[in-house]
Amino acid sequence: MRFSTFLLKYGEIGIKGKNRYLFEDALVRRVRHALSGADGSFRVYKSQARVYVDCEGEYDYEEVTERLKRVFGLVGICPVVRLMDRGFEELKKDAVTYMDETYPDKKLTFKVETRRAKKTYPMNSMEISRDLGEAILHAFPDIRVDVHHPDVMLNVEVRTDGIYLYSRVIPGAGGMPVGTSGTAMLLLSGGIDSPVAGYMIAKRGVEIEAVYFHAPPYTSERAKQKVVDLAQIVSRYAGKIKLHVVNFTDIQLYIYDQCPHDELTIIMRRYMMRIAEHFARKDGCLGLITGESIAQVASQTMQSLAATDDVCQMPVYRPLIGFDKRDIVSLAEEIGTFETSIQPFEDCCTIFVAKHPVTKPKVDVIRHSEEKLAERIDELVKTAVETAEVIRIGE
Numbered sequence: 001m002r003f004s005t006f007l008l009k010y011g012e013i014g015i016k017g018k019n020r021y022l023f024e025d026a027l028v029r030r031v032r033h034a035l036s037g038a039d040g041s042f043r044v045y046k047s048q049a050r051v052y053v054d055c056e057g058e059y060d061y062e063e064v065t066e067r068l069k070r071v072f073g074l075v076g077i078c079p080v081v082r083l084m085d086r087g088f089e090e091l092k093k094d095a096v097t098y099m100d101e102t103y104p105d106k107k108l109t110f111k112v113e114t115r116r117a118k119k120t121y122p123m124n125s126m127e128i129s130r131d132l133g134e135a136i137l138h139a140f141p142d143i144r145v146d147v148h149h150p151d152v153m154l155n156v157e158v159r160t161d162g163i164y165l166y167s168r169v170i171p172g173a174g175g176m177p178v179g180t181s182g183t184a185m186l187l188l189s190g191g192i193d194s195p196v197a198g199y200m201i202a203k204r205g206v207e208i209e210a211v212y213f214h215a216p217p218y219t220s221e222r223a224k225q226k227v228v229d230l231a232q233i234v235s236r237y238a239g240k241i242k243l244h245v246v247n248f249t250d251i252q253l254y255i256y257d258q259c260p261h262d263e264l265t266i267i268m269r270r271y272m273m274r275i276a277e278h279f280a281r282k283d284g285c286l287g288l289i290t291g292e293s294i295a296q297v298a299s300q301t302m303q304s305l306a307a308t309d310d311v312c313q314m315p316v317y318r319p320l321i322g323f324d325k326r327d328i329v330s331l332a333e334e335i336g337t338f339e340t341s342i343q344p345f346e347d348c349c350t351i352f353v354a355k356h357p358v359t360k361p362k363v364d365v366i367r368h369s370e371e372k373l374a375e376r377i378d379e380l381v382k383t384a385v386e387t388a389e390v391i392r393i394g395e
């Protein structure tokens with residue numbers, strides 16, 4: 001027997017009341033987008049508070065389930081055998097074959113549960129469940145019924161377009177469908193943390209844009225390519241990502257020339273935030289996202305974070321704020337960004353880091369240092385913004 005449909009279960013979006021259809025429609029769009037690159041032809045639709053994918057013709061089961069597992073908003077993915085209604089005797093045989101093929105080891109307990117959407121079917125749900133259960137018990141001596149905690153729940157749906165059998169539930173990614181919570185601007189470096197931060201915010205339904213600051217020739221083309229590769233991996237979950245690549249070299253050199261070296265990182269980070277916010281505002285984003293976590297490095301002490309926030313009008317979302325590095329690493333491994341993140345290409349901060357950076361910067365001291373940039377900084381920022389390259393990922 002072959003799985004020709006997937007029944008998709010969603011969690012939190014079920015509780016959204018009158019707006020539920022908006023979430024369901026977004027989910028349908030996300031599922032369509034996720035399957036658009038897969039071999040085969042798929043019909044994605046909602047019906048009776050569920051979302052279905054009908055696979056028409058040949059398709060790769062592994063590929064399709066892998067893609068569905070990355071769609072935020074889904075809690076369960078049920079592969080369904082779709083049958084023509086050829087009478088109840090045939091259905092009994094089919095249910096037995098289904099159990100036989102799906103569970104080679106029959107030392108298990110089961111229960112049959114029927115939903116009858118087609119009210120003209122000659123038997124009611126109770127009768128269908130009971131008689132199919134009996135046929136399965138009869139076919140396999142080792143199998144037992146357990147109505148309270150069955151190992152296998154065989155679901156039977158009698159629908160106008162046929163009969164659906166399913167029992168397996170593949171865990172989904174959870175979260176909310178991307179596109180239901182607005183857009184935010186991710187500061188994406190080539191490190192381990194920021195791709196994970198983007199993933200976490202996208203999981204809450206937020207569409208992601210990204211900005212990367214590179215400093216050629218101090219950072220190489222390979223370092224930039226690594227960021228593009230990371231954006232590509234994040235986009236498997238988050239959907240399309242508009243990536244802005246900003247040439248930061250002249251700004252960095254100017255800060256290096258004019259400001260105290262122990263404050264370089266903080267001042268650079270403030271300019272990154274300002275420029276990120278410029279693009280965010282222009283594209284209607286509702287916030288910025290970074291991969292910072294308290295005390296991870298000198299520029300992420302509470303004082304440093306406050307000095308960075310000082311230049312932001314928009315909320316800055318830092319989903320990793322309370323995470324230890326090893327927790328971030330396990331998430332990076334899980335979502336598939338880790339291997340790319342640890343490739344040894346320098347990112348722009350490592351070139352200009354001071355030996356002893358301030359760990360407790362005072363906002364007014366930093367502001368004062370920035371006054372030394374008055375002569376040229378506006379013009380340099382303007383040029384950086386105007387010459388930024390836009391790379392569209394995952395379209």
Ligand code: ATP
Pocket residue numbers: 186187188189190191192193194195211212213214272289290291292296297299300347348349
């Ligand atoms: P990551 O592993 O994400 O690079 P990190 O531990 O190296 O983080 P920092 O270099 O202090 O930390 O950067 C903190 C945050 O600032 C990053 O998570 C990222 O959001 C942003 N950031 C740092 N460098 C860049 C860059 N070159 N381009 C864009 N964003 C950056």
Ligand code: MG
Pocket residue numbers: 189190191347349
């Ligand atoms: Mg970094």
